[in-house]
Amino acid sequence: MPLDRLLSTLRPRLERIYSGRADEAAAAIGAALAPYASGPVVGDPATTGPVATDPVAAGGAAAPGSRWTERDVVLITYADQLRSAGRSPLRTLGDWLRRERLAEQINTVHLLPFFPSSSDDGFSVVDYLRVDPESGDWGDVEALGDDFGLMFDLVLNHASQHSAWFQSYLRGEAGYERFFFEGDPAADLSQVVRPRSLPLLTPFDTAAGTKHVWTTFSADQVDLNYAEPAVLARMLAALLEYARRGARIIRLDAVAFLWKTPGTNCLHLPQTHEVVKLMRDVLDRLAPGALVLTETNVPHAENVSYFGGVGAEGVGDEAHMVYQFSLPPLLLEAFSAGDASAIRGWLANLAPPPPGCTFFNFTASHDGVGVRPLEGLVSDARLASLVDAMRARGGLVNTRRRPDGSDAPYELNISYVDALAPDDADRAHHLRRFLAAQAVMLALPGMPAVYFHNLVGTQNDYAGARATGQNRRINRRKFGWEELDGALAEGSLQRAIYDGMRDLLSRRVECPALHPDAAIELLETGSDAVLAFRRTAAGGETLLCAVNFSAEAVEINFGKKHTLLPGEHLWQSGPEARAKQSSR
Known part of the structure; x- marks a missing residue:
């Protein structure tokens, strides 16, 4: 797209962001975008690799129709998650994924920040355009991209105090x-x-x-000043470089804190939304296959504000995807309380995203399980009970500072496997609960993402947390190749989880009813302990998902009676999936 046309398109946003400095901003951004404006950076979103298309011929922006399917599943992992002799960690990761034939169930890999960094496991970036040599190089990233779509982080709120900037x-x-x-x-x-x-x-x-x-997050992570146009210009250049390097999805890390105005709460300010929309505009025109994902770990209503509104092209005009941050703690709360009322109520009030947008569903990630997204969804007493239950399972709690100076729980640091350990310590019950939580996540509208440690069933890494003094390290364990093979030995809980996850993923990617945009209908079950819903594809295919969150067996009847054991889930397709709840 000609650069002058692009800058003309961006001009209204620049005026809303920078007012009297819009000309200066346009000049800085024009210089940053010039190397990428001669042709599309990345193309067809329906493929795992970058296939060039002409964005001008496509009307200047990507069409939403082919952005995702039921085959889209993302693996969240560190670039140095696996190590082996004679290979870089990135090469080792790619080799393990290929050995396990995981491309049959996972088509995209989210590489958590793999740039030189001084702290926070990659999120204190020293250089945005280099690969940390301890993990590998751009050739290793490209090799992984030969078999998988890629997702990168743009850590845009802050940089390392050790950065050249x-x-x-x-x-x-x-x-x-x-x-x-x-x-x-x-x-x-x-x-x-x-x-x-x-x-x-x-x-x-x-x-x-x-x-x-x-320093919003730590003394080592110094906040960038987006009121200075040169900062936005540098970040737009990084955004497009990531797309050029093969990123299909770009995660805007901690974006809610981006714009600061003293005297306000400095969260979700109008300029922040305009910056996200501007980044979306740039990608839609220069990298039409790339998707914007915002990371805003806040209450649900605030979170979904990053979908923006419906623009002139009839699709959402801000993020293509937002994280479903309420889902991980709601699942834990339902199992902890033995009661599905909170998660059912949330789903009943969950508005569909704008056209061309979808949710990014997950249960665990490199961060802890945030509890701010439970605000307004569960009572203070039930939240306190959940926090106590996680502590009883070995979890650690990170806090945040309230305006009145007091501290409140911010996130639960615990392996999702251990978070779902039942009180009876029964292994079969434990396995059912864990897989049921994943089954709900995989069956909801949106694109699912699976954290590496959920895939392989890793439990709490107390040694890692103690050695670093960082609570989040409890769920960030790194493995050697042989060490992981040993952990996944036949007969282990980790092996049972891994096999169960592979089975769920295989079923997910072959089920049209689990297309991200397929309709969802909540179903009556006659039990507060059971959540049930039906997904229906445009072609009429259906899938029924039901989960028993209690510690007692529960009978349900959707055309056929089923007894759900404690923590058990049901995925049912065919005629039964279309049946209504019957009286018993």
Whole structure:
């Protein structure tokens, strides 16, 4: 797309973001986009590899019709998740996925940040355009992309204090004086929504004296200043470079905190939404096969605001996908309470996303299980009970600082396997509960994502958490090749989980009723302990999903009686899946 046409398209957004500096912003962004404006960066979203298409011939933006199917399943993993002698971790990961023939059930791999980083397991980025040599190189990433679609993170709220950008800021170099967001320690910043119980401002010695820099997540992660157009220009260049390198999905990390205005809560500000929409505009025109996924671990109503509105082309105009952040804690709460009422109520009120958009469903990731998304969905008493139940299963709790200065639970750090351990310690019951939770996630509308440790059934890594002092390390264990083979030995719980997950995934990708856009209907079950819903594809294919969250057997009847054991799930297709609940 000609650069002048693209900048003309972006101009209204730049004026809303930068007002009187819109001309300056257009010039900076034009220079950043110029290397990518001569042709499409990445193409056909229906393939796992980048196939070039002409975005101008396609009307200037990607059509929504072929963006996803029931075969779309994402694996979330670290680039250095597996190690073996003589191979880089990225090569090792690719070789293991091929040996296990996982491309038959998973078509996309989310590589968590694989760039040089100084902390937070990759999320304190030193260089946005290089692969950490400890993990491999761009050739290794490309080789993985030969067999799988790829998903990358754009860590756009903050950079490492050890990055060249921040070091240039400290030295007062031209062009970097306003690159990072400064705050006044005497100002009242109590309204700012915090994801951590840490100081918001961190002092740094600069060429111009001591400056207090905004550090939303940690003192090592210094917040970028998007009020400076050069910052947005750099991030747009990184966005397009990731698409050029094969990223089918680009995750906008911690995007809710992007724009800061002291005196506000600095969360979901209008400029933040405009930046996301601008990134979507750029990708739709220069990388029409790429999808924008926003990561906003907040209450549900705030989370879905990142779908935006329906634009002139009849599709959502902001993120293509948003995380279903309420799902992981709701599943844990249902099993903990033995009661499906909260998750059923949430589903009953879940509005469909705009056309051309979908949810990104998951149960676990590299982060803990966030509990802010439970706000308004469960009572304080039930939330407290859930937190206690997770602590009883070895979980650790990270907190956030409230405006009044008190701390509140922010996330539960625990392996999802251990989080679903039953009180009776029965292994068969444990396995049923874990697979039932995954079955619900895989059966809901949207694109599913499976964390590596859920795929292979990893339990709490206490040693990792203790050694680093980081609670999140409890669910971030790294394996050697032979070590993982041993963990997946026949007869182990991990093997049973792995086999069960492979079976669920095989069924998922062959079921048209589980297309991300297929309709969903909640079903009456006659039991507070059971959640049941039906998915129906455009072609009429159906699938019934039912789960017993209680510790007692429950009978259900949808044309045929079934006794669901404690923690058991049912996936049923065919005529029975179309039946209504019958009286017993």
